[in-house]
Amino acid sequence: xxxxxLTTLARFCASQRAAFDLRAWLAExxxxxxxxxxxxxxxSMTSWYGYEGSLRRxxxxxxxxxxxxxVFSEEIQAMQFDLARFSGTxxxxxxxxxxEQSGKT
Numbered sequence: 001x002x003x004x005x006l007t008t009l010a011r012f013c014a015s016q017r018a019a020f021d022l023r024a025w026l027a028e029x030x031x032x033x034x035x036x037x038x039x040x041x042x043x044s045m046t047s048w049y050g051y052e053g054s055l056r057r058x059x060x061x062x063x064x065x066x067x068x069x070x071v072f073s074e075e076i077q078a079m080q081f082d083l084a085r086f087s088g089t090x091x092x093x094x095x096x097x098x099x100e101q102s103g104k105t
Contacts, residue, residue, distance in 0.1 A: 014093035037063035
């Protein structure tokens, strides 16, 4: 997954944190379903994103079996998914959005 696509995915995920919509995840067609499943499963395992159960269900619906065994790790490698960059970019965008919102009040 290229840097631009990863940034676009992080932007989608950051926007979903503020206004989570399960249907938006399942209807999303901009990204490969495996990339979206990886993102959802990863975010379900973080302490800072929220929506753990919903994200895990989304990941399983998008890519059945991804949450079992070593499938998640295998998919990250197969898709060349830069998890560190995705995590950092998503957290940065969430923080940036929060700062923009606090400046509007």
